[in-house]
Amino acid sequence: MIKCHLSRLMGERRLKIADVARDxxxxxxxxxxLYNETASRVELNDIEVLCRYFDVDITALFELIKDE
Known part of the structure; x- marks a missing residue:
C-alpha cells in the first residue's frame, strides 16, 4: 500500500485544500x-508540482507500506 502524507504536510503548514489548489x-x-488518500492514480507532473511546492523529496510525500 502507498501512503500519502499530503494531509500531514498541509497540517504542519496550516494550509487548506483551497490554498494548495490556488498556489x-x-x-x-x-x-x-490525495489528502483523503482515495486517489487510485496520480499524474507524475502533479507529484512534481507538490514536491516543489512543499520543498520536499518524493519520499516525504509518499511512503510504501509493507502489507502484513
Whole structure:
C-alpha cells in the first residue's frame, strides 16, 4: 500500500485544500483525493508540482507500506 502524507504536510503548514489548489494550479479534486488518500492514480507532473511546492523529496510525500 502507498501512503500519502499530503494531509500531514498541509497540517504542519496550516494550509487548506483551497490554498494548495490556488498556489499550485492543481485541480482541487486531485488535491482532495490525495489528502483523503482515495486517489487510485496520480499524474507524475502533479507529484512534481507538490514536491516543489512543499520543498520536499518524493519520499516525504509518499511512503510504501509493507502489507502484513
Amino acid at each position: 499550485t494550479g492543481l485541480n482541487r479534486g486531485t488535491i482532495t483525493r
